[in-house]
Amino acid sequence: MSYYVIYDGNCNLCVTLVRALETLDQGKLFSYAPMQDEQTLLQWGITAQDCEQGMILIDANEPQRRWQGSNAAEEIGRLLPAGSIFVDAYRGLPGMKWAGDRFYEQIRDNRYALFGKRSSTYKSAYCVDGNCKASNE
Structure with missing residues (x-):
């Protein structure tokens, strides 16, 4: 099985957690797409408004299964x-x-104030389509 993790690529906390997950998993189970990649999200019918409710996990084998x-x-x-x-x-x-x-809702709603906002969107080396260039700043 494999899963897609949709995360806020502009959130310092979110990117730190994605990087930790990348280190643990090394792309074996999880692939990643930032919420800012609207083109990729469209393939699952995910909108910017959907992303306001927090990170999304999609079962790659059954994309209708989501958390x-x-x-x-x-x-x-x-x-x-x-x-x-x-x-x-x-x-x-x-x-x-x-x-x-x-607790999650409080962190989600105040993440930029608490942890800061990145100047550029982080893109994982383990991206959903396999054709991305990681931004490692």
């Missing part, structure tokens, strides 16, 4: 080696899912 926001973050964690142990424990604690969702 967004904190659900996408949890699913990515679950897919990592031994990640399901931690995600299942987190989901099993009363109130944690609710609190995690609220």
